[in-house]
Amino acid sequence: MSESGESDIEWIFYKDRPEWRDVIPVPENDGPNPVVVIAHSEKFEDVYDYFRAVLQNNEKSERVLQLTKDAVELNAANYTVWQYRREILKALGTDLRPELDYVESVIKQTPKNYQVWHHRRVLVEWLRDPSQELELTCDALLQDPKNYHAWQHRQWAIKTFGLYDKEMQFVENLLKEDVRNNSAWNQRYFIVNNHLGWSDLNVQREICFAMEKIKFVKNNESAWNYLRGVLLHDKRGISGNAVVTSFCEELYKNKCRSPHLLSFIIDICDEAIKKGESSSFHGPDRAIELCQALCTKYDKIRCKYWNYISEKFKKVKREQEEQKKQDEADEK
Amino acid sequence: MSYEEGTHLAHRQHVKYFMRFLNILPSSLSSHDTTRVTIAYFSVSGLDVLGSITSVSLELRSRIIEWIYFLQVHPNKSNGDMSSCGFQGSSTINIDLDEANSHYKCGHLAMTYTGLCILLALGDDLSRINRKALVAGVKALQTPEGNFSATLSGCESDMRFVYCAACISYILDDWSGFNIPKATEYILKSINYDFGIAQCPELESHGGTTYCALATLSLTKQLDKLSEEQVEGLKRWLLFRQVDGFQGRPNKSVDTCYSFWVGASLKILDALHMSNYGNNKKYVYETQDCVVGGFSKWPDTCTDPMHTYLGLAGLSLIGENGLLEIVPTLNITNRAFEHLKAIHRNWANES
Numbered sequence: 001m002s003e004s005g006e007s008d009i010e011w012i013f014y015k016d017r018p019e020w021r022d023v024i025p026v027p028e029n030d031g032p033n034p035v036v037v038i039a040h041s042e043k044f045e046d047v048y049d050y051f052r053a054v055l056q057n058n059e060k061s062e063r064v065l066q067l068t069k070d071a072v073e074l075n076a077a078n079y080t081v082w083q084y085r086r087e088i089l090k091a092l093g094t095d096l097r098p099e100l101d102y103v104e105s106v107i108k109q110t111p112k113n114y115q116v117w118h119h120r121r122v123l124v125e126w127l128r129d130p131s132q133e134l135e136l137t138c139d140a141l142l143q144d145p146k147n148y149h150a151w152q153h154r155q156w157a158i159k160t161f162g163l164y165d166k167e168m169q170f171v172e173n174l175l176k177e178d179v180r181n182n183s184a185w186n187q188r189y190f191i192v193n194n195h196l197g198w199s200d201l202n203v204q205r206e207i208c209f210a211m212e213k214i215k216f217v218k219n220n221e222s223a224w225n226y227l228r229g230v231l232l233h234d235k236r237g238i239s240g241n242a243v244v245t246s247f248c249e250e251l252y253k254n255k256c257r258s259p260h261l262l263s264f265i266i267d268i269c270d271e272a273i274k275k276g277e278s279s280s281f282h283g284p285d286r287a288i289e290l291c292q293a294l295c296t297k298y299d300k301i302r303c304k305y306w307n308y309i310s311e312k313f314k315k316v317k318r319e320q321e322e323q324k325k326q327d328e329a330d331e332k
Numbered sequence: 333m334s335y336e337e338g339t340h341l342a343h344r345q346h347v348k349y350f351m352r353f354l355n356i357l358p359s360s361l362s363s364h365d366t367t368r369v370t371i372a373y374f375s376v377s378g379l380d381v382l383g384s385i386t387s388v389s390l391e392l393r394s395r396i397i398e399w400i401y402f403l404q405v406h407p408n409k410s411n412g413d414m415s416s417c418g419f420q421g422s423s424t425i426n427i428d429l430d431e432a433n434s435h436y437k438c439g440h441l442a443m444t445y446t447g448l449c450i451l452l453a454l455g456d457d458l459s460r461i462n463r464k465a466l467v468a469g470v471k472a473l474q475t476p477e478g479n480f481s482a483t484l485s486g487c488e489s490d491m492r493f494v495y496c497a498a499c500i501s502y503i504l505d506d507w508s509g510f511n512i513p514k515a516t517e518y519i520l521k522s523i524n525y526d527f528g529i530a531q532c533p534e535l536e537s538h539g540g541t542t543y544c545a546l547a548t549l550s551l552t553k554q555l556d557k558l559s560e561e562q563v564e565g566l567k568r569w570l571l572f573r574q575v576d577g578f579q580g581r582p583n584k585s586v587d588t589c590y591s592f593w594v595g596a597s598l599k600i601l602d603a604l605h606m607s608n609y610g611n612n613k614k615y616v617y618e619t620q621d622c623v624v625g626g627f628s629k630w631p632d633t634c635t636d637p638m639h640t641y642l643g644l645a646g647l648s649l650i651g652e653n654g655l656l657e658i659v660p661t662l663n664i665t666n667r668a669f670e671h672l673k674a675i676h677r678n679w680a681n682e683s
Contacts, residue, residue, distance in 0.1 A: 026427055028423050028424065028426070029423055029426050029427070030399075030422075030423040030426070031398070031399060031402040031423065031426075032398070033394075033395040033396075033398040033399045033402070034399055034423075035354050035355070035372060035392070035395055035396050035399050036353065036354060036355075036357060036368045036369075036371045036372045036375070037355070037356045037357065038356075038357045038358075038359065038361055038362060038364065038365060038368065039356055039357065039358055039359050040359050040362055040365070041359045041362070044359065044362055044365075048424065052424075052425070052427050055425070055427065055429065055433055055436060056427050056428070056429060056430075056433075058430065058432050058433050074362060075362055075363050075365050075366070076363065077363050077364075077365075077366060077367070078365065078366050078424065079366065079482075079483065079485065079486065079487050080366070080424070080425050080436055080485055082486065083436070083485045083486035083487075084436070086486060114488055115487075117488075118486070118487065118488045121488075122486070146581070146584060148531070148535070148536070148538065151535065151536065152531065152532070152535055155534060155535060159534075180582075180583040181583070182536060182581050182582040182583050182584070183536050183581075186524070186535070186536040186537075189525055190534050193534070194534075220583070221572065221582040221583060222582050222583055225525070225526040225582065226525075228525070228526070229524075229525025229526060232525060263568070301574055301575075301576075301608045301611060302571055302572070302574070302606070302607075302608070303608075304605065304606040304607075304608075305567075305568070305571050305603075305606040305607075308606055
């Protein structure tokens, strides 16, 4: 009957509470043709009948605050209940500190619910106090290190209140725990991009960091993507940084055939060609050969994609050959 | 083509599955109380993809249509304000409210979008839609950043609702409530260093939000605002989401719904043909419940209407037999889309 089990043994329906006798419950009006009807429990109907009634009466009181708690417990995704709760908190001038604790407890029960995180954010905005947000999101991320809601809230708090100081350490710990945690890599980029800045020194440091992690787990897309992202801030691009290119060639020489390595070398070739710096090592032939290897052996699932990339290089090669013939003819 | 065991569509079971959800749901689904319209959308659109709209009785079809119209929020009677207009997701707050609380009875962009899709799939002519009001309702929800909130009554804003707002504007053939340059700017800002697109700027790239962003750019005819580097980067990021089925983010588990979100994104970029259909199909079928119908996100877990619909829609994108074609941007069948085009022609003649 009830949603929350044993704790409800003592549950008294609102309709049976003497202190609520002055309120006439308002049943749901689902019209004459309802479909997708949810067979709510009696408790659910009772609580929401009274919620509709107080909303209609515009009652803002302590007892309604309690009613919204019951309504949230039955459906934490009801954004109207949360919004009305906020209006009551404001109207009554309620101390918001206990409310932070309350919403934290709801977040712990439903950490992937948009409404609870929104409520939290509004409270923090009202209080202008983000002092608990890093810990709160840290707890949520311990449960699920990729919880999108928790990351979104954390980034918002950090950005709004400038809480960058210990964030790098936090990210490093997460990556120590799981070097494939893409959310953590994203957060690392977020910190450098917003706080540390892409100075030459920082770019080089981040490149080294990514390379270290790739050495550790070579087929880790997150680390490769990060490396590529950092190189967006290196004037020399991905083909002109000798540390990076020799790192890749070293891996290749040591028989690493991760699709991420091979596609990275293909991108080096592509950039070198576009810059007019193509060589026999980083030119169309090498790229075509790598596409072929990916298609037939190392990344068969994306075979058609690698053929598509290969076609682009074949076109470049034809153009280069035409040009060469043209140049030779001109010389004669 | 020979079919491996377990890779056939349990067509009849899925029809029954959706019919059950259209009818009555257990109290364990109470947390979906405010979003019942989306469940109706997954079910009706699911039946449509299965080519089985006709197996819904005329009586039930008309009941669904009436119910959706019943959830339409009309302009404020006393002052004509239209900022709350749209569809509610259920009747939870279907009450008369005085001026102070009138904003609580308001449309929700995801419900307006899916409500319109239901009407289209069921062949309604949208004649009882207050188009002007719905467009005003959309307009009221765009934020200065360019994205959209879901509702007027205290709600987060992100890429999901940019997409819903774009679909509504497209279906109503009226973009006056949608600032296209602002929304485009927001989308471009949400492109990440790995070329995937996030829920908001600087957040992690995500298959679902990448879909919302690309579908919006397509519906608003702004795909050309992406540079060649961004388009090629997106193609690669999306194709790399394929493991056997598709995942939503790098190094996360594969999930049936991304066969649609990522598949449709690739289709919008004309790159779906470069993915591996066989592996994709095999994964989606591993999540099929052949006995009672439905698909789940992972093999041997609980089915739900969303994953069932998106599993079917994902299979439809790769041309699976027995399924109607899907329009990747609006996420409705081509059949429903043709019906929409006829409605647009009528509207054009009227004006």
